[in-house]
Amino acid sequence: MSLRMARRKMVNLLMFTGTGVCAVVSVLALCFILGYLLWNGGHYLSWSFLTKLPTPVGQPGGGMANAIVGSGKILLIAAVTGIPVGLLAGVYLAEFGGNTMTFMVRYAADLLNGVPSIVTGIFAYTLVVVPFHEFSAVAGGLALGIMMIPIVMRSTEDFLRAVPGTLLEGALAIGASRWRGIATVVVPAAFRGIATGILLSMARVAGETAPLLFTSFNNRYWATGWMQPTASLPVMIFTYAISPYDDWQRQAWAAGFVLLMLVLLINICARALLLRGHPTGR
């Protein structure tokens, strides 16, 4: 009897350790990635990397200033196209939607969320690149904007629903119309949550490479307008990493470091923003 008990306790301990190891390995993976990039990328990061244009092949030095600005431009377009649609659709779902329409919109957003990013790239290609006969920042931004919509929409809806109904009723009771109540009371009450959702969606698309390959393409010089091929950090990392030149590979590390820091920073800020509203956490 006690032997059996001992065996059961052994199994318990064994599984405790086994599953613990699984969890620790998953966590260590991130630490390794961070550490390796920090070591390698931080090494090659320099002032000229952030401020200079790429140099011709074989000539060392140069930087990725155009890709950093390009990424910013593409993200700006993504934000301008993605946030309003996601936000207003989220407001509709939380405050106005009927049953059928709500189901359809949610279903569509789930579909959109599951679409592989490269397929979104093809979509933006057929919508913008083909009619205008030019790779452009607009096409890339549109692809990323479409990817942002479902994320922004779902988080907006969730956080609006979490606002107590009494708040809106209070606004209605003092004579506000429904939309003023929503715009001036409900949405501000859920503001932190909505902002978190928007930031997380930005972080998610900031690192996307696949949809940019054939929408914004790449450019070794400054793109002067919005309808020109535009360099971006993720695409630069990809191009430089698979190139045979040592110098380019080093720059890919530096760019990877910058991109990862950017993405993780936005992520942590977004979560911190949410936590500050509720000191107890979730």
Place this chain on the structure above:
Amino acid sequence: MAAGSRGPEAAADARSFAARLRNGDEIVHLITLVFAAGVCLIVCLLVFELYRNSSVPRHQFGWDFFVSRTWDPVFDNFGALPFIYGTVVTSALSLLLAIPLGVGGAIFLAEFAQPRLSDLLTFIVELLAAVPSVIFGLLGIFVVVPIMRTTVDPILQKFFGYLPLFSGPIYGVGFLTAGVVLAIMIVPYILSVSREVLLAVPPDQREAALSLGATRWESTWQVVVPYAKTGILGSIFLALARALGETMAVTMVIGNDPKISSSLLAPGYTIAAVIANEFTEATGKLYLQSLIELGLVLFIITVILNGLARLLILATTQRGSIRS
């Protein structure tokens, strides 16, 4: 007071459409409705564009597109089988590696770990999910590929070389390497969703098992996990859908060779990778549209998987929704 005397009148007003229109309610309703409908419209447009722009290969090759092994841009002959094979093999490999790690980790975080530690580790794992795929590709090229070439592949070949799975020359890049990199990428999805599902199991289930004298592990394995198994399966489907559509990391480590080989150490190709590599170079309508048809195939597969995953997760979390 004035407000009091206007009360019933205002209530009557609120019910009439014209009054709500005057207040702006109907206008705002309409505006948000338009944007919400826009989301549906985008999806319809996406499907339509993919379908319309793949008409040439659909007419020329028909169903042969999916069984032909040739991918020959020079003679305009296109078949998708090598890419479908590569996609299936790499995804299956990644699941094989990621499921034990992810589900095991989730069990630890949901059942064994202190809540504070669990929350902290989950936060870190969720950050791992935020790392862009091109970064995984970068590390794949410069860290995983050399390790596979010099250490893992030779060891596998030494012990299992008699199996066709591990025969042939070693390149470092290939199905196995892609599977390993993909596994690291999808573990966070399996882990964090499975943990949520496990936490959604009502506490009385655990308490009942423990009060009958079960050890922590016995309550977990015989009570909690069976209760949550559909949800865990859902998280695996979700991860699978991600693995199938993953582009950059795979493109950088799979070797990009449209061949069907029995060896896992051989280079291959996936649907997403071929689109990424050849789309800008595709000359001629048939070539480009064949790539778009591949995109359509990928889209349909991931839509089906995602749908199934959501149903499964919903089925479990709804059943145990006391907490939420």
